Amino acid sequence: MIKYGLDIGSCSLKILGGDFSGEGFKPLGRISIPVKGYSEGTIIDKRKLLYTVLEAVNQFQVKYDKRPSSFVLGISTPQLSYVKFRKKIIRKNADSVITDREVSKYQQELLDEMVPLDRKEIYYEVEEFILDGQRGIINPQGLYASNIEMIVNGITIPLNLYNNILSLFSELGLEIEALVPEAIAQSYIYLSPEEKKSGVMFINYGWGTVKVAIFKNGFLKYYKHLPSNLNSILDLVGEIYHFNGCSTMEILREIFLSETSGFKFQNKFAVQTVSIHDVKTLLNKNIYRLFYQLRKHLEDHEVPLHFKQGIKISGGIITDYSELKSIAEDVFHQPVVITDSQHLGIDSEYVTALGLVKHQIDKEKARFQSKNLLSRLVGKMFELVDKYF
Numbered sequence: 001m002i003k004y005g006l007d008i009g010s011c012s013l014k015i016l017g018g019d020f021s022g023e024g025f026k027p028l029g030r031i032s033i034p035v036k037g038y039s040e041g042t043i044i045d046k047r048k049l050l051y052t053v054l055e056a057v058n059q060f061q062v063k064y065d066k067r068p069s070s071f072v073l074g075i076s077t078p079q080l081s082y083v084k085f086r087k088k089i090i091r092k093n094a095d096s097v098i099t100d101r102e103v104s105k106y107q108q109e110l111l112d113e114m115v116p117l118d119r120k121e122i123y124y125e126v127e128e129f130i131l132d133g134q135r136g137i138i139n140p141q142g143l144y145a146s147n148i149e150m151i152v153n154g155i156t157i158p159l160n161l162y163n164n165i166l167s168l169f170s171e172l173g174l175e176i177e178a179l180v181p182e183a184i185a186q187s188y189i190y191l192s193p194e195e196k197k198s199g200v201m202f203i204n205y206g207w208g209t210v211k212v213a214i215f216k217n218g219f220l221k222y223y224k225h226l227p228s229n230l231n232s233i234l235d236l237v238g239e240i241y242h243f244n245g246c247s248t249m250e251i252l253r254e255i256f257l258s259e260t261s262g263f264k265f266q267n268k269f270a271v272q273t274v275s276i277h278d279v280k281t282l283l284n285k286n287i288y289r290l291f292y293q294l295r296k297h298l299e300d301h302e303v304p305l306h307f308k309q310g311i312k313i314s315g316g317i318i319t320d321y322s323e324l325k326s327i328a329e330d331v332f333h334q335p336v337v338i339t340d341s342q343h344l345g346i347d348s349e350y351v352t353a354l355g356l357v358k359h360q361i362d363k364e365k366a367r368f369q370s371k372n373l374l375s376r377l378v379g380k381m382f383e384l385v386d387k388y389f
Helices: 046-064 100-114 159-170 182-190 193-198 230-241 245-257 276-300 323-332 348-388
Strands: 003-008 012-021 024-034 070-075 081-090 119-131 134-137 147-158 175-181 200-205 209-216 219-227 262-266 271-275 311-315 336-338
Touching (some): 003 046, 003 348, 012 046, 012 348, 024 046, 024 348, 070 159, 070 182, 081 100, 081 219, 100 119, 100 147, 147 159, 159 175, 175 182, 175 348, 182 311, 193 200, 193 209, 200 323, 209 276, 219 276, 230 276, 271 276, 276 323, 311 323, 323 336
Parallel strands (some): 003 070, 311 336
Antiparallel strands (some): 003 012, 119 147, 200 209, 209 219, 262 271
């Protein structure tokens, strides 16, 4: 079951192909090229972006002798919205067992009824089934009930944006199997099932945006997309010291690793002395503001702020910043872990693409197992009938 993950970031576009089996992940190939026409979840130039995607597909084919024709696409935009629905259904055939097809039908009816016409669900999961008042049922197949109640958590996207994305790739003859929020994809790599069950807040900290996913009892409980404004800090540092974006990234990396008060750096005009204290002051102020904003938002929406597994933070160069962990702990009063991709045996820039592949394979395996479960239940029923009647 080979899948291809496509992660389009502000700086680069990544393709990763592979398969997850009982033996773990089997990589097929990966490639990263500079992106054009796209920045911070927004298509700036459609033609340039199309060219970038086509170039990446061609390079992947040349390097690995395989041409991807369909992708699981990572999505990161402030236009994503978390939703929670609850619906009760009265079954017409209460004397018959609940089937997989029946459950799928009820789920689709719920989405059609609850999701606004101008939006499209791109991620959802049934947190719980309630059969005739009995709670805590994860899979109702093979059971009997007069009433079925479903509690569904999900994430939606504007319908016009969804259609535009599909149309964009269809122009290249490419299919999008699924759109998956970036933080959800990374959670498949950085979070264990035990952490999702116990309760954890996962923060993906990017230069332009911060994505927050909260899990409890194994399910998504909340999702939020916030501007990080780190890119504005990046621009400000560049203006102060007359560096372009790439050089500013080098400065920040030096600041994160340096134990001195300053260092000299050559810009296009002269040798500049960079004040580590001044840049860290800017960063700390911005990070504190962001985390307090996130905390207030969660409190306003009555989202519990105690997580048994604490907080996990992933991201790019910002995760190398030594004060990030202490600031987060100061604001949330929770243990904080900064994620590390070294144990994965893959560069951190490919983590999202890897998570996209794992998400889709896990989803299809679950669907296959669900169908097999019903077959086994029906088979067992016939065995009992033959034995006793």
